[in-house]
Amino acid sequence: MAPKQNAFDQKKSAILSEIKSVSPDLSPKGSIDELCLPIIHLINSHEDMVTTSSCSGRLSVFAEGSKDVKSKIGGKGDGGKWLFVTHDKNAVSDWTSQFNFTVAKDMRTDSTTRYILYKYEPFILHVKCRDFASASQLYNTAMSCGFRESGIGSNHIVAVRISIKLDVPIGTFLDDQLQLFVEERYLSMLNNITLMKFQDNERKMRELYDKIQNEIIGKPLQETTAQPETKAERFERKRREGLERQRQLQK
């Protein structure tokens, strides 16, 4: 009989075997974004953490569905659909060639207008932690690295979020046509900006990887991680680390 596991360990085993399996996962895309894999494997190497969902960052062009007065702008509405989604920065620049656009004759809109929204959304990651101390440790590391919209939720799940965004109404869906509010060269420029956002986003992901490696995986969980380190604590830690290095050198 296998040794008895607690709830966290059971959940973690189940998730890890799902990540290893070749069958599609529950996301629309059906698999983990490749750019997320290093950070996912790093975090899952920690015995108190397991990743539960992720997106490496994406460009999407979305046509809103029909709206009644109650539904909000940007909501899916009835019959909304994604015209284009990519997680690959190399696929950004030429999506416009896949569609025929017409130019919107007027731009009068109201609360029922079905907008076409061009969006860039950055990396997001959810990590279930064993307890509040490990959740706090991950939260503090993410915040100190610029992921300023991170937060701890129910069941010690940390959402790691950053604000690198675009959210642009580029046209409308009218008489079954995609009518543009902007010139096609504006779309090319948006694609250009999106490319830079993909790059910024990747750079921040690498920074986060390094910080998690150095501050969490490389060192044991400390009792103080629920609070940011004070200057005195930092001084004391640096002193201890220095002494330890000296000891290693003398061996």
Place this chain on the structure above:
Amino acid sequence: MAPKQNAFDQKKSAILSEIKSVSPDLSPKGSIDELCLPIIHLINSHEDMVTTSSCSGRLSVFAEGSKDVKSKIGGKGDGGKWLFVTHDKNAVSDWTSQFNFTVAKDMRTDSTTRYILYKYEPFILHVKCRDFASASQLYNTAMSCGFRESGIGSNHIVAVRISIKLDVPIGTFLDDQLQLFVEERYLSMLNNITLMKFQDNERKMRELYDKIQNEIIGKPLQETTAQPETKAERFERKRREGLERQRQLQK
């Protein structure tokens, strides 16, 4: 001598007397947004919570500063400035008349281009709670009300966030001129969308107010609030509440 207060109570007293004072606060605007006042007063009526910062939602038009390769798009950069900020939906429609725009001759941009960004940002609120149980209660209420980007941070501070956004590069700052990438009637349409976002945002604030009133202020903190209520717990609670109502009626 005044009775001894713990750290949370001291902090709360200090914040409340600052809110009551007429001198400007530390925000760029110098005062609390009027639309936030009802929810701030409601939350501060709870003995385990105190609001620490808030914004009721705003439109801003921002000119990025000069950028080196390292700074990210949307960052302030060196010499960036707000051309326009309003928290008032009635001021949205006519800001364009305050500026002289020229039309951008070309839209070729690179990583040093100084963009003019048109942004709508929704209501955000930070609430310091006495302990993790009260922070979880507020977090769960916000999440269940559509504030899906909320999270608990350090020191039991809950960030209440929702995703009602616009983030549009409308032009560039070149040769000391504001050069538009879009037509002026596109700006009018953006203003129109922003107005609807202000309205959506206000509606969500009212929903949140009602939920906090009904689920937190109106009922005592329960041990189970760190976890969402299960179906069985809900059934049991409803049964108890029904019996209580019957008892009241029979009196």
